[in-house]
Amino acid sequence: MKKFTQAPLPFQGQKRRFLKQFKEALNSFKTDAIYVDLFGGSGLLAHTVKQQYPNARVIWNDYDNYAARLEAIPQTNILLAGLRPIVHGLSKNERLPLSLRPNVLGVVKQHEDLYGFVDYVSLSASLLFSGNYATNFEEFEKETFYNCVRTADFDATGYLEGVERVQGDYRKLYNQHQQADVVFLVDPPYLSTDTKTYKSESYWKLRDYLDVLNVLDDSNYFYFTSNKSQIVELCEWIETRTHVGNPFAGATINTTGGSVNYNSGYTDIMLYKNKESPD
Template sequence: METKKKIFTAAPLPFMGQKRKFLKQFKTALKQYPDNAVYVDLFGGSGLLSHTVKSVYPDAKVIYNDFDNFRERLENIDKTNQLIEGLRAILSDYPKDSRIIGRTRDSVIACVKLAHEGGYVDYITLSSSILFSMKYVLSFEALEKETLYNCVRKSNYSGVGYLEGIEVVSKCYKELFGNHKDTVNVVFLVDPPYLSTDAGTYKSYWKLRDYLDVLQVLDGTNYFYFTSNKSSIIELCEWIETKTPMSNPFTGAAVESMNATVNYNSSYTDIMLYKQWTHNIS
């Protein structure tokens, strides 16, 4: 009997900025697009959008730009689980969500150091188990300086089948866009790091110029574009259209939004805009 493929509603491993809370709106909007299109995920991140497209349209060609090397983290899930299991054993009698101090902290650090010396530690995933909520480190040296908390995950991670049938590349988004901008029946998924939000786990630092450059991929293309009300990108484009000869890439686009909560006193609005150009999609 054929095993039913698992459909993930969140990335298999922690990833800042994944669109798990936007999947319902995204899948509904996706039904307006062809099932045989080429979907190019320019800022693949955790790959959740690519996975979702492939689960909705199994016959579509989906290209996931893994610029942050999430695939390496997936390929090392067994090592990550082994490390988490070791921490789980050390902290088995330790109060949940409490600060890790004394000899127990020394044992936790020693466990991580052993894994580090063994050649691989997924520090982003590890951070979610022993650091305060939403805090991340990317190295052993940084971890040693942090206050640790017992937030260890109770079950192991699994990414089996997550990227099945998806073409994975790792390129500058501009190069990838250039490779496919003239492709018939192509849809671009555009989810860059948000302006004015924490992009600490991304490889590179983004300036305003970088965010504006991204808008060029929306001109005359079929797209899904994600932003937030913190960026003010939509208002900026409206101003540009009014005050300059330039056009607004969001004119005529459909808009979906939802409230996203960071913590008890901080929230923002997540926004998805999507648009089809009838001359190059069918």
């Protein structure tokens, strides 16, 4: 079975830069535990756990319906095949001349009319500036185009084989799996992140972010955040100034190098805690 080091389709916030540290940290957790990916996203964390621990039960909360994009890969590959001749001869990341815009828009509109669906996130990764995404044709046609079109087709063969897919509110899923042999994978949208490419209509606000911390109480977990949120410092401050406990007390912390997209830069953070670990 192929081991993926990144999600087979573009996804905002996938944890590909953390995979090495994530896999190393998994070594301190049970090989046959139940791993519940509460904010499943692209499924990359769930895939990685199942690859490393084939006997583990891995549950992926596909709240954003990433599975629909995976199922549409054959159609997305057809769309990319129609775009490649248009950008032929242009350098990688070169801005498309205005004369080519009607050609691009025509291919995309024709494809949407024919198949009734366009994976605009994947399309954005092929034609928009890095980190910039459109979610429908109206947004897409307003953007400036760049030649980032893939030269190879997408392929997700075997990607989530053996992983259980569910779709629902993370709180209900958490309540269903409060038992000793469960490890929660907690990767919510980053604080104040534009969540338009997720199944959400607004920014992920502070209250939403703080509510997630409830699932860390007395749990085995991996939790992902960034230095932009300052959530770790906030919890430390609350612990020292109030009688409220710190959910990160005793957790191990790792960071990656700075991530940069078209309008921001930040450092990713992974915290994990295994209650049964001798440390």
